[in-house]
Amino acid sequence: MTSLDASTDVARRPFPGRRMRLGDLLLQGAAALAAAGALVLVILIAWKVIQGARLSLSTFGFGFLTHIAWDPNPAHLDFGAASFLYGTAITSVGALILATPIAIGVALFLSELAPSGIRGPVTALVETLAAIPSVVIGLWGILVLAPFLRDHVDPALHSALGFIPLFGPATYGSNIFTAIVVLTIMILPIIASISRELFLAVPSELKEGALGLGMTRWEMIRGVVFPYARGGVAAAMILGLGRAIGEAIAVSMVIGGAIGISINIFQPGQTLAGQIAGQFTSSTSALFTASLLYLALILLVFSIVVNLVAQFIVRRSARHQGSAR
Amino acid sequence: MSAADLSLLRRPNDRLRRRRMINRGMELVAWLAAALAVFFLGIVVWSVAQKGASQLSLDLFTKSQPIGQFGTGSEKLGLANAFIGSLVIVGIATAIALPFGILIAIYVNEFAGKRIKNVVSLTLDVLAGVPAIVIGFFVYVLLVVGHGQSGYAAGFALSVLMLPLVSRSTIEVLALVPDSLREAALGVGAPRWRTTLGVVLPQTIGGVLTGATLAVARIAGETAPVLLVCSLVGQGNNWNPSQALMTVPLAIFELSDQADAPEQALAWAGALVLILFILFTSLFARWLATRSRRKIAQAGR
Numbered sequence: 001m002t003s004l005d006a007s008t009d010v011a012r013r014p015f016p017g018r019r020m021r022l023g024d025l026l027l028q029g030a031a032a033l034a035a036a037g038a039l040v041l042v043i044l045i046a047w048k049v050i051q052g053a054r055l056s057l058s059t060f061g062f063g064f065l066t067h068i069a070w071d072p073n074p075a076h077l078d079f080g081a082a083s084f085l086y087g088t089a090i091t092s093v094g095a096l097i098l099a100t101p102i103a104i105g106v107a108l109f110l111s112e113l114a115p116s117g118i119r120g121p122v123t124a125l126v127e128t129l130a131a132i133p134s135v136v137i138g139l140w141g142i143l144v145l146a147p148f149l150r151d152h153v154d155p156a157l158h159s160a161l162g163f164i165p166l167f168g169p170a171t172y173g174s175n176i177f178t179a180i181v182v183l184t185i186m187i188l189p190i191i192a193s194i195s196r197e198l199f200l201a202v203p204s205e206l207k208e209g210a211l212g213l214g215m216t217r218w219e220m221i222r223g224v225v226f227p228y229a230r231g232g233v234a235a236a237m238i239l240g241l242g243r244a245i246g247e248a249i250a251v252s253m254v255i256g257g258a259i260g261i262s263i264n265i266f267q268p269g270q271t272l273a274g275q276i277a278g279q280f281t282s283s284t285s286a287l288f289t290a291s292l293l294y295l296a297l298i299l300l301v302f303s304i305v306v307n308l309v310a311q312f313i314v315r316r317s318a319r320h321q322g323s324a325r
Numbered sequence: 326m327s328a329a330d331l332s333l334l335r336r337p338n339d340r341l342r343r344r345r346m347i348n349r350g351m352e353l354v355a356w357l358a359a360a361l362a363v364f365f366l367g368i369v370v371w372s373v374a375q376k377g378a379s380q381l382s383l384d385l386f387t388k389s390q391p392i393g394q395f396g397t398g399s400e401k402l403g404l405a406n407a408f409i410g411s412l413v414i415v416g417i418a419t420a421i422a423l424p425f426g427i428l429i430a431i432y433v434n435e436f437a438g439k440r441i442k443n444v445v446s447l448t449l450d451v452l453a454g455v456p457a458i459v460i461g462f463f464v465y466v467l468l469v470v471g472h473g474q475s476g477y478a479a480g481f482a483l484s485v486l487m488l489p490l491v492s493r494s495t496i497e498v499l500a501l502v503p504d505s506l507r508e509a510a511l512g513v514g515a516p517r518w519r520t521t522l523g524v525v526l527p528q529t530i531g532g533v534l535t536g537a538t539l540a541v542a543r544i545a546g547e548t549a550p551v552l553l554v555c556s557l558v559g560q561g562n563n564w565n566p567s568q569a570l571m572t573v574p575l576a577i578f579e580l581s582d583q584a585d586a587p588e589q590a591l592a593w594a595g596a597l598v599l600i601l602f603i604l605f606t607s608l609f610a611r612w613l614a615t616r617s618r619r620k621i622a623q624a625g626r
Contacts, residue, residue: 023516108355219344
């Protein structure tokens with residue numbers, strides 16, 4: 001960041017005889033306009049989504065958030081977001097719970113344990129996983145993963161852990177659990193690559209000092225690397241969560257699109273984003289579309305909050321780091 | 326040091342053995358985690374390659390999938406219209422996002438004070454965090470309602486997704502250009518605009534292209550905004566962006582819904598081409614990045 005400040009200082013330092021030229025004015029004006037345009041864009045996005053959702057906002061108000069329904073039948077039009085709030089919460093949190101340990105393991109492997117020969121290729125492979133489009137993962141999810149889980153994994157989990165209502169009877173291939181697995185695969189590389197960079201940034205004096213005191217590698221990681229990188233990893237997790245919340249296409253392809261709240265993760269469900277993707281083309285009325293936009297508004301608020309929380313965590317941990325030295 | 330202490334160092338006692346075992350265990354867990362991640366990647370790519378390779382033929386690129394009526398005959402179907410549509414829409418998106426993003430980066434790096442810099446950075450981060458489907462809905466409300474769907478709307482939606490990516494990577498490369506270069510140009514009397522456009526920016530071309538290429542790879546695979554804004558597609562190969570165009574990810578999405586084997590095979594083929602395209606563009610971007618890093622290092626001397 002200091003180099004950014006330095007360059008503008010250099011350029012803006014007044015020296016005698018300098019006057020504003022037309023070219024300077026044009027460039028600065030155009031660039032400022034572009035930057036203002038970005039700001040306008042964000043505001044416009046919020047505004048237009050609210051405007052589009054207005055019909056549904058006025059019809060349902062805040063009750064929309066606790067109402068379990070999605071009935072496009074013109075005789076009794078009724079829409080509510082509760083099923084999807086639940087679906088989004090359980091799929092995103094589930095994916096975060098599954099992905100974080102694996103991602104941290106991968107990051108540790110790539111930063112501390114991997115022999116130098118395979119460090120580069122494996123890092124590239126993990127980043128390639130991030131580059132796979134969601135529609136391809138969705139395609140693989142519905143045609144390969146879902147049948148596999150339905151036939152081999154879900155029944156096994158049900159018979160082993162069926163006493164927990166979470167693992168109820170499993171009949172469908174497209175269900176919440178499949179969506180959780182798909183989302184895990186999608187957010188794993190995000191958390192892993194950010195964590196990897198964080199672990200690499202831990203000062204080697206701290207690590208070597210710990211090893212010199214006689215700690216094993218793992219104790220050093222637990223005692224030095226983790227505490228140092230704690231804030232950043234939390235931010236990475238939040239960013240992964242944000243990704244999972246916003247994922248529409250892959251989720252809509254594998255989650256089964258059911259309305260209602262079911263504690264059994266082997267039942268089909270639906271998320272906010274998935275509902276929008278799945279139902280948009282079948283919208284039959286203005287209230288339907290406005291309700292979808294209401295869902296989009298909820299998503300927008302979530303994603304902005306998540307983003308700001310991640311930023312706040314990063315800033316706070318950076319401050320702690322600075323004072324701890 | 327008494328004799329008792331030294332003997333502790335020589336003989337591994339139970340506690341030390343246990344600590345070493347835990348250490349070994351954790352290293353194994355990390356290896357397994359990495360293997361799992363690579364396994365996931367492998368299994369997805371393997372499925373796509375295996376099921377899509379059989380469909381790779383000239384027909385894939387020359388014949389078009391009739392939308393809405395999925396062929397029941399033995400005619401070989403293709404994704405030509407999707408490839409054309411993707412090309413046009415990604416082209417439009419890049420044409421919008423690239424100049425816009427570079428200008429924003431120039432402003433942030435060369436002209437803005439600290440406060441404005443923070444505001445714009447925050448704006449870009451917020452923009453980057455908005456889910457693609459919400460951006461699609463935004464463009465729907467803005468451009469489609471009352472005007473109908475179009476390739477332009479899809480291109481605009483994708484450019485909104487590209488903008489933060491291009492801006493952020495350009496900001497990073499601009500910051501890498503050493504101040505000595507700017508000072509030297511200003512010192513010989515070059516005006517600000519000449520310095521920025523003629524001296525600083527050319528140094529960053531590699532980095533800018535890298536960022537742009539990665540952004541293109543990212544949006545080439547985006548389905549959600551196109552689904553909301555550009556999905557009512559007509560028959561045949563369409564190059565006209567004022568009408569709705571089919572894109573490859575959208576084709577995959579719609580084909581995956583079909584229960585028939587030939588449609589699913591087509592979806593796999595599209596997925597394979599998409600993955601290969603993204604792979605090659607990422608590799609190209611990486612090559613560009615290494616080249617530009619070398620050039621900047623030379624410029625600093």
